[in-house]
Structure formats: C-alpha cells, structure tokens
Amino acid sequence: MIIIQKFGGTSVGSKQRIKFLKNIIKKYKNLKIKTVMILSAMSGETSKMVFLARYFFYKKIKELDCLLCVGEQVSVSLFSILLNSINIESKPLTSVQIGLLTNNDYNNARIICIKNFLLIxxxxxxxxxxxxxxxxxVTKSGNFTTLGRGGSDTTAVVIALYLKAKECQIYSDVESVFFSDPRICRNIKMDFASFETMLELSSLGSKILFVRCVEIARKYNVNIRVLSSFLKNKGTLISNKRKFSNSMERVLISGITHSNNEVKITVKNIPNTYGISSKILGPLISNNITIDMVVHNSIIGEKKTNFTFLIENKFIKKTIYLLNRHILLKIGGKIEYVNHITKISVVGIGVRTHNNIIEKILFCTSKLKVNIILISTSETKISILIKNSNTILIIRELYTIFNQNSMFRRNGRVA
Incomplete structure (x- = not known):
C-alpha cells in the first residue's frame, strides 16, 4: 500500500518543525506502509525570492520561475538529510529528475505527464x-516552471494518481475542513466532503485546498485527506462516496466561505448593442482573468447600458488597461471600480430552490444593518457581496442561524 504525504510551508517552516515531521514518517514506516513525500518551500521563502527579484527589476517570468523552484529544493534536501540521519533511507528528487513535464505557461503551468515516474x-x-x-x-525544452497557487497540492495529487496510492494526505497547520473559517468562529469539523462540495468551497474562497488539485482528484478518483502536521486526528476525507441524510429532499448546507480580495468593476454608458458582452469580457478571458457575478443592466429601448462583474484584486491593473484599450478607446464609456469588498457564499446542493436559505441570508443582513452590493445564485451556492468591515459579523451570524436550524451536513462533530 502506498500513501502520498504532502507537507506545506508552515509544516516545514523551521528546523524544529522539520524535525517534528519525523514522528509522522516513523509511524507509517513501522506500519510497513510505503510513503512518498511532497514538500513545499519553507514558509516565507517564496515571498523573499519574489522580493529579491523585484529589487533587480525582473521582467521575464521564465527567470522568476527558475528562482522560485529553489525553495522546494532546499526543503527536500534538508528533510532527506534528517531522515538519513535517523536511519530512514530517503532520496530527494526534483521535477527534472522525475520528468514532471508541463506546458510553457510560466508561473501557472499545467502538468502534461510524469515521464520518469518509474524512478519513484x-x-x-x-x-x-x-x-x-x-x-x-519543467518544459520540454528544459526550462523550470511553477504550478501557481497550491502547486504542491497539485503535484501530490498527480503523484498519487500515477502510483495508484490509497490516498493523498495534505498536511498543514489546519486540522481539517470546517463549515466556516475557524479563525472567525468555533464551528463544526467535517469528517467527509464530496469532490463536488470541495470544488465549490475551494473556488469560493476556502483556502484549505486549491481548485486545481481537487479537479484532478475528482477527474481520476484520487482520495484526499486533509490533516494537521501538529495534531493527531483523522482530518477530513475528500472522496466520491456518498452519504445520505434522513430526509431525502431536506436541504443541507456544506459550508460558508468568503473571499475578501474581490474588486467590483462597472463599465458605464456603453452602447446597448448585440455582442457588447463579448467585447467587454472577451479580452479579459483570453488573458486568463477570472470573472464572477456578471450583471448586464440592459434595458429594452435604451441606447446605453451598464456592465458589472467581479475580478480578483491582483488583476485590477491588467483589467483596467484591457478595458481602456478594447472598450473606452473604441466605443466610449466610463470605468468605475470598488475594492475593500467581500464575497460570502453559502454552499450546498439545491440551495437556490429552497427559499428558506436566501430568506435567512436576507434576514441576517437586515438584522445587522448590512447593505448587500450584489447577489448571485445557482443550484449549488448563494453569494452576496458586502463591505469588508462587515465580513466577520455576517459569517458569525449566518453560522449561528444555520446551526440552530440544523442545516449543516453533519459528518463531523462540534469543535
């Protein structure tokens, strides 16, 4: 039996923490379970390297990726030295050695295949x-690439797929997946989550796992378990198995997530003609800018219209540049944007068709006198946009309301 174990930056963040991990390795070694370890860079190291690159005014992402790969190589070398010092034989391996081939999308590369996985x-x-x-x-031409946010999680899931591992264990400083942010309110731990649930939670702001690794796990049925590097517990299993409630059509909420790095963009006074949506969003989508909560205020008979959508804060400069170039300079209009806002999402299968969910959300915002900027709904989520300053109040109140009404999908226990 093979188990993949991925340790994040906080787990290898210091000499003491690296030493602490040997206890986890010894446990599986004694059980005669074969393990493969995936390590991130020590916490803070990647940020330091980016800062250095900025000092020297880097312009090419290709050279930056080569620099950023150093952090992980330091981690695997140090940990392998530690294991060998306590008579546990190990072998540090880089992406070049195992032939982890990617495309040429530097800083956010996609994995093509693992050419030399038999070395593992x-x-x-x-x-x-x-x-x-x-x-x-590494690209086919031999250049280093990085996989973007959560890249080590993605590496771990792909390795688990190739080796047909029983499960891929993701270790961090968080002990499991929670129904809402544990830093905001003490709440229920989830023993189990389906791939679909985890995809929604990840895409809407949950920082436990990143979307790409969950997408791969779901596509190829790779079991993931979220665990703490510092606490002994079973964590949260993410799998394709199903659990049923006592009432077949009773709505159950899978989680409350939030993302506070949102920016609301409004393009005002543009011609109300066919194809205007494509003209606005096309250049953004082709430049890999993620768009959400799109609102097109088109009024029949009116010659002008407004177009609103959300983007991540990191895309603000690029978005305004593209809109100026492709819209304002050609057809006119005006750009307005609002930052310091948060998107809060209530996730669960069928939430849109159960009116008591949105009723409770509206009651919560009314009770706390919080203004909703935008609302969007789908079969699996209801999202509201509010000011950052109200985030904690709303999440705590929503958690209390849904918990009192027993609406959470309880596969865990009260923390």
Whole structure:
C-alpha cells in the first residue's frame, strides 16, 4: 500500500518543525506502509525570492520561475538529510529528475505527464522514501516552471494518481475542513466532503485546498485527506462516496466561505448593442482573468447600458488597461471600480430552490444593518457581496442561524 504525504510551508517552516515531521514518517514506516513525500518551500521563502527579484527589476517570468523552484529544493534536501540521519533511507528528487513535464505557461503551468515516474517506484522497491519537490515542473525544452497557487497540492495529487496510492494526505497547520473559517468562529469539523462540495468551497474562497488539485482528484478518483502536521486526528476525507441524510429532499448546507480580495468593476454608458458582452469580457478571458457575478443592466429601448462583474484584486491593473484599450478607446464609456469588498457564499446542493436559505441570508443582513452590493445564485451556492468591515459579523451570524436550524451536513462533530 502506498500513501502520498504532502507537507506545506508552515509544516516545514523551521528546523524544529522539520524535525517534528519525523514522528509522522516513523509511524507509517513501522506500519510497513510505503510513503512518498511532497514538500513545499519553507514558509516565507517564496515571498523573499519574489522580493529579491523585484529589487533587480525582473521582467521575464521564465527567470522568476527558475528562482522560485529553489525553495522546494532546499526543503527536500534538508528533510532527506534528517531522515538519513535517523536511519530512514530517503532520496530527494526534483521535477527534472522525475520528468514532471508541463506546458510553457510560466508561473501557472499545467502538468502534461510524469515521464520518469518509474524512478519513484524504484526507490520505493529499495525501501527508500522518495522526497519530491512540489510546486515545480519543467518544459520540454528544459526550462523550470511553477504550478501557481497550491502547486504542491497539485503535484501530490498527480503523484498519487500515477502510483495508484490509497490516498493523498495534505498536511498543514489546519486540522481539517470546517463549515466556516475557524479563525472567525468555533464551528463544526467535517469528517467527509464530496469532490463536488470541495470544488465549490475551494473556488469560493476556502483556502484549505486549491481548485486545481481537487479537479484532478475528482477527474481520476484520487482520495484526499486533509490533516494537521501538529495534531493527531483523522482530518477530513475528500472522496466520491456518498452519504445520505434522513430526509431525502431536506436541504443541507456544506459550508460558508468568503473571499475578501474581490474588486467590483462597472463599465458605464456603453452602447446597448448585440455582442457588447463579448467585447467587454472577451479580452479579459483570453488573458486568463477570472470573472464572477456578471450583471448586464440592459434595458429594452435604451441606447446605453451598464456592465458589472467581479475580478480578483491582483488583476485590477491588467483589467483596467484591457478595458481602456478594447472598450473606452473604441466605443466610449466610463470605468468605475470598488475594492475593500467581500464575497460570502453559502454552499450546498439545491440551495437556490429552497427559499428558506436566501430568506435567512436576507434576514441576517437586515438584522445587522448590512447593505448587500450584489447577489448571485445557482443550484449549488448563494453569494452576496458586502463591505469588508462587515465580513466577520455576517459569517458569525449566518453560522449561528444555520446551526440552530440544523442545516449543516453533519459528518463531523462540534469543535
């Protein structure tokens, strides 16, 4: 049996924390379970390297990716030295050695294949623990690439797929997946989450797992378990198995998420003609800018219209540049944007068709005298846009309301 274990930046953030991980490795070694380790860079190291690159006015992302790959190589080297010092044979391996090929999309590369994964198998057969560098890949031409946010999680899931591992364990400083942010309110831990639920939670602001790794796990049925590096518990299993409630059509909420790095863009006084949506959003989508909560205020008979949507804060400069170039300079109009806002989402299958959910959300905002900027609904989520200053109040109140009405999908226990 093979288990993949991925340790994040906080888990390898210092010499003491790296030493602490040897206890986890010894446990599985004693159980005669073969393990493969995926490591991130030590916490803070990637940020330091980006800062250095900015000091030297880097312009090419290709060279930046080469620099950022260093952090993971430091982690795997140090941990392999530690394991060998306590008589546990290990082998540090980089993306070049295992042939983890990616496309040429530097800073956010996509994995094509693992050309030399049999090298990992050979080390396992020799009872050595392969210690792999996460987050990094290499192009066909031999250039280093990085996989973007959550890249080490993505590496771990892909390795689990190739080795047909029983599960892919993701270790961090968080002990499990919660129904809402545990930093805001003490709440229920989830023992189990389906791939669909985790995809929604990840895409809407939950920072436990990133969307890409969950997408791959769902596509190829790779079990993921979220665990703490510092606490002994079962964590949260993310799998495709189903659990049923006592009432078949009773709505159950899978979680409350929030994202506070949103910017609301409004393009005002533009011609109300066919194809205007494509003209506005087309250039943004082709430049990999993620768009959400689109509102087109088109009024029949009116010659002008307004167009509103959300983007992530990191895309603000690029978005305004593209809108000026492709819209304002050609057909006129005006751009307005609002930042310091938060998108709060209530996630669950069928939430849109159960009126008591949106009724409770509206009651919550009314009770706390919080103005809703935008609302969007789908079969799996209801999202509201509010000012950042009201985020904690709304999440705590929503959690209290839904918990009192027993609307959470309870596969966990009260923390």
């Amino acid at each position: 198998v050979k080390n396992l057969r020799k009872n050595k623990i392969p210690v792999l560098a996460g987050f990094q890949g």
